[in-house]
Amino acid sequence: MLMDRRVLILALIAIVQMQSAFGDSPKITAVLTSSDVVVGETVQLQIQIDNAGMSVRPPSEIDVPGLQIRYTGESTQMTWKNFSKSSSITYNYTILPEKPGSYTIPPQSIRVGKDNLQTPELTLRVADSPKAAASGGSNRAPSSNSQVGEEKIAFAELLVPKKTAYVGEMIPVVIKVGFNSRTRVAEMVPPQVNGQGFTVQKLGEGERNLENIDGRSYVVFNYKTAISAARIGNFQIGPVEQKANVLVPRRSSGTRRKPFDPFSEDPFSDPFFALPFGGLMEQHEINVKSDPVSLEVKALPVGAPPTFSGAVGSFSMTAEANPKRVQIGDPITIKAAISGRGNFDRMNAPELSDERGWHKYPPSSNFKQDDDVGISGTKTFELVVSPNEKLTRVPPLAFGYFDPVKEKYVTLQSEAVPLIVEGNAPATPAIVGVTPGASAAPTSGGQQKAQDILHQINETGKIVSSFTPFYARKEFWLAQLLPLTFALGLTGWKVQNVRASNRAALRAARLQHERDELLRKLRRDQLAPREYFSDASRVVQLKTALKQMNIEPATVDAETAARVFDLNAEQSERMRRLFATSDEFRYSGAGNGESALSSDGRRETLELIESLS
Amino acid sequence: MKLRARFQILVLLLFALPSAEGASNDGPSRTGDDLFAKANTEFAAGNFKAAIADYQAVVGSGEWSANLFYDLGNAYFRHGDFGRAILNYDRALRLDRRHPEADANLRIARDQTRSLELVPSALERYLNFGTANLFAVVAAIFFWLTITLLTLRPGRALWTVAGILLTAICGFAAYKSENGTHGQGLAIVIAENTEARVATVDSARSVLALPAGSEVLILQERGDWNYAALPNDQRGWIAASAVEKVRL
Numbered sequence: 053m054l055m056d057r058r059v060l061i062l063a064l065i066a067i068v069q070m071q072s073a074f075g076d077s078p079k080i081t082a083v084l085t086s087s088d089v090v091v092g093e094t095v096q097l098q099i100q101i102d103n104a105g106m107s108v109r110p111p112s113e114i115d116v117p118g119l120q121i122r123y124t125g126e127s128t129q130m131t132w133k134n135f136s137k138s139s140s141i142t143y144n145y146t147i148l149p150e151k152p153g154s155y156t157i158p159p160q161s162i163r164v165g166k167d168n169l170q171t172p173e174l175t176l177r178v179a180d181s182p183k184a185a186a187s188g189g190s191n192r193a194p195s196s197n198s199q200v201g202e203e204k205i206a207f208a209e210l211l212v213p214k215k216t217a218y219v220g221e222m223i224p225v226v227i228k229v230g231f232n233s234r235t236r237v238a239e240m241v242p243p244q245v246n247g248q249g250f251t252v253q254k255l256g257e258g259e260r261n262l263e264n265i266d267g268r269s270y271v272v273f274n275y276k277t278a279i280s281a282a283r284i285g286n287f288q289i290g291p292v293e294q295k296a297n298v299l300v301p302r303r304s305s306g307t308r309r310k311p312f313d314p315f316s317e318d319p320f321s322d323p324f325f326a327l328p329f330g331g332l333m334e335q336h337e338i339n340v341k342s343d344p345v346s347l348e349v350k351a352l353p354v355g356a357p358p359t360f361s362g363a364v365g366s367f368s369m370t371a372e373a374n375p376k377r378v379q380i381g382d383p384i385t386i387k388a389a390i391s392g393r394g395n396f397d398r399m400n401a402p403e404l405s406d407e408r409g410w411h412k413y414p415p416s417s418n419f420k421q422d423d424d425v426g427i428s429g430t431k432t433f434e435l436v437v438s439p440n441e442k443l444t445r446v447p448p449l450a451f452g453y454f455d456p457v458k459e460k461y462v463t464l465q466s467e468a469v470p471l472i473v474e475g476n477a478p479a480t481p482a483i484v485g486v487t488p489g490a491s492a493a494p495t496s497g498g499q500q501k502a503q504d505i506l507h508q509i510n511e512t513g514k515i516v517s518s519f520t521p522f523y524a525r526k527e528f529w530l531a532q533l534l535p536l537t538f539a540l541g542l543t544g545w546k547v548q549n550v551r552a553s554n555r556a557a558l559r560a561a562r563l564q565h566e567r568d569e570l571l572r573k574l575r576r577d578q579l580a581p582r583e584y585f586s587d588a589s590r591v592v593q594l595k596t597a598l599k600q601m602n603i604e605p606a607t608v609d610a611e612t613a614a615r616v617f618d619l620n621a622e623q624s625e626r627m628r629r630l631f632a633t634s635d636e637f638r639y640s641g642a643g644n645g646e647s648a649l650s651s652d653g654r655r656e657t658l659e660l661i662e663s664l665s
Numbered sequence: 666m667k668l669r670a671r672f673q674i675l676v677l678l679l680f681a682l683p684s685a686e687g688a689s690n691d692g693p694s695r696t697g698d699d700l701f702a703k704a705n706t707e708f709a710a711g712n713f714k715a716a717i718a719d720y721q722a723v724v725g726s727g728e729w730s731a732n733l734f735y736d737l738g739n740a741y742f743r744h745g746d747f748g749r750a751i752l753n754y755d756r757a758l759r760l761d762r763r764h765p766e767a768d769a770n771l772r773i774a775r776d777q778t779r780s781l782e783l784v785p786s787a788l789e790r791y792l793n794f795g796t797a798n799l800f801a802v803v804a805a806i807f808f809w810l811t812i813t814l815l816t817l818r819p820g821r822a823l824w825t826v827a828g829i830l831l832t833a834i835c836g837f838a839a840y841k842s843e844n845g846t847h848g849q850g851l852a853i854v855i856a857e858n859t860e861a862r863v864a865t866v867d868s869a870r871s872v873l874a875l876p877a878g879s880e881v882l883i884l885q886e887r888g889d890w891n892y893a894a895l896p897n898d899q900r901g902w903i904a905a906s907a908v909e910k911v912r913l
Contacts, residue, residue, distance in 0.1 A: 381776075411779055416871055438779070505742050505770040510705050512698065513732040516760055519912040521843055523801035535809040542816045 082171035088213030097145040120148040149178035208342040220364040222427040230270035240296040256424040281349035290344035299333035360452035365394015371466035391430040401433040402451035567594040582637035589634040697728040713744040731761035748855035748877030780878030781896035783846040797842035804835035852908040854879040861901030865890040872901035
């Protein structure tokens with residue numbers, strides 16, 4: 053038992069090792085948490101490696117003049133699904149821009165096992181200063197709050213990295229909501245971004261940090277999301293609204309307080325704050341709002357390629373098709389993976405650059421995001437196509453998108469896949485004859501196919517009233533009553549036979565027992581003549597009844613015994629004498645004296661009896 | 666000798682009862698006959714919509730035949746409704762699996778729509794030589810033969826085991842035929858642009874786009890949605906109005 057368990061565990065480990073060994077090849081992605089920042093503001097660079105295994109050597113130093121890039125740590129994520137392990141390692145770097153400008157972070161080479169992977173090239177635009185950023189590239193809502201009292205307890209801020217964007221372009225947005233560290237947040241709902249003319253991606257979980265702002269310590273929740281303008285024009289994004297229940301330390305009783313205005317004075321100037329949370333707290337329902345930020349949304353330029361279907365961003369495409377040897381009409385699955393950053397939710401599948409000779413089925417898609425907000429990742433399309441004629445290749449897939457950085461349309465094309473198509477092309481449509489009975493079955497595969505349907509049939513044919521199979525109908529089970537009755541009758545007959553044969557066997561056993569007892573008495577030679585002949589004739593009767601089972605022993609006489617045992621004349625005569633003597637003794641009242649029967653007579657009688665078989 | 670005669674009667678009765686039920690209405694009623702003739706006339710005149718209505722009325726009367734569903738399939742085909750054409754060709758073949766015209770037209774309709782078909786398992790392909798009815802009757806015969814043998818010759822253990830085994834195999838074959846990919850759950854997509862989805866809402870992610878006439882196997886019915894096995898070996902939810910079961 054223990055051995056079995058060990059074997060099972062070893063087998064499981066082996067399966068897992070094999071799964072791990074033959075798992076997916078490692079993949080690398082690199083993203084910036086924001087591509088537009090101001091001087092002095094930090095931005096995160098995240099390099100994520102999927103299916104990395106154990107031996108990964110990340111770049112310890114990334115050198116870009118004008119940017120201070122420091123490695124800040126790594127995080128590992130492992131998931132198990134159906135005995136399949138997948139892991140990803142994320143290396144985090146903090147970037148601090150030193151001066152304004154547009155910076156290019158070159159591709160970083162990372163060795164993963166035997167593979168050498170490269171990150172994509174990233175661009176970071178740095179504005180001059182917060183003021184310059186507000187009026188220039190970056191678009192940041194001031195952190196001031198209209199509610200005078202609450203600005204010291206909490207604030208909300210909306211950071212939009214751009215002032216202008218194109219319709220459909222995904223713009224990453226950060227919402228910061230801070231609470232004075234001396235308060236305690238009792239209840240808080242996710243912030244809401246108000247405004248019209250744009251869509252907002254679902255807000256993720258807020259990242260909690262402790263920040264020092266203007267000499268005060270705040271607990272700041274950073275929410276990352278993305279917005280996408282739906283139409284052109286000037287829009288106001290926000291304000292961001294945050295409702296929360298906050299516990300604020302209560303003032304001491306000696307302090308004067310204006311009625312209905314608990315925040316008219318700075319609550320943290322109270323000496324009570326020397327012991328934060330040491331005393332009683334009072335709850336305040338607050339509603340903080342950021343200032344809105346303006347965004348100018350431009351229309352996409354004219355001259356979109358035919359393959360453009362609304363994708364805006366920066367993408368790359370890979371494609372593969374299988375199988376590569378098919379019959380005419382057989383399906384071929386083309387898997388196209390589009391990776392990058394942009395509006396994946398409005399992305400349609402790439403198209404065949406030459407659709408002649410192909411039949412297309414509607415595609416299916418699957419999106420795997422690389423970031424928290426879903427603007428970076430890989431969307432995989434599965435297109436099923438089938439050749440209508442002999443073709444030598446699957447034509448390249450074409451995918452068009454608008455690149456807002458380069459401000460132009462880009463068309464990606466995959467490689468053509470060589471293909472072997474077997475079979476003949478279908479014939480041109482032909483009307484099949486309407487002669488009844490001339491309904492030759494159509495051919496399949498590459499053989500010639502008739503394109504029009506066969507004739508109408510005017511005879512109704514056999515009428516049925518149910519699609520239900522026999523065994524689900526009651527008639528079928530009622531029909532089973534017949535064989536059931538037959539089987540029951542057969543069983544009854546069999547039982548009766550067995551009982552009858554049992555009775556016969558019992559009778560035979562009884563007769564045999566009596567015969568054997570009498571024979572033993574006769575052989576002992578101690579019986580009186582009357583008793584001797586009576587027993588001898590009885591033995592003959594028993595033997596006769598045993599020989600012929602339908603005869604009752606009491607009815608057997610000398611003639612019957614002679615007939616049953618087929619005795620000769622002499623034996624028959626002796627038999628007659630035996631029965632006569634027996635009757636004589638029984639009915640004449642003769643004595644039982646010893647002298648009446650000689651030993652020879654006894655022996656002859658015994659021989660006669662024993663010869664019966 | 667007597668026993669043999671009794672057995673022959675039993676076998677005859679076993680076959681005769683269900684088939685007698687199936688052929689109990691050998692002559693269609695006057696109404697059904699008239700409607701069928703009228704529908705054929707409408708079809709010949711090119712009034713496919715009227716022909717469909719008349720054929721459907723015959724179907725509604727419960728007087729079904731393979732030819733009726735075949736003709737109805739033709740009418741739908743001519744009307745351009747390939748999904749329902751395939752559905753009715755399938756019904757014709759369900760009633761008469763050797764209906765050559767229905768088989769031929771079904772293939773043509775499938776070529777037109779590029780519909781997707783369920784792939785039967787290897788066992789189902791092997792069992793395709795018979796129907797659930799055939800397997801059920803053979804299973805019943807084996808069963809009663811075994812019982813008879815067991816009664817008459819109780820000592821024949823090998824024969825008894827063989828009889829039980831054959832009964833079980835035929836019973837299993839009947840079950841597989843009835844509950845496999847082409848069994849009672851088989852349904853045909855009759856609506857255009859049907860999507861099988863991961864959940865019972867129209868906005869849920871699509872699992873597979875199903876052209877009209879595609880086969881699906883209904884596994885569960887829940888309100889306006891059916892959970893079905895799909896031709897690509899996946900499963901998904903399909904709007905109940907978009908599919909119709911082959912078996913009425």
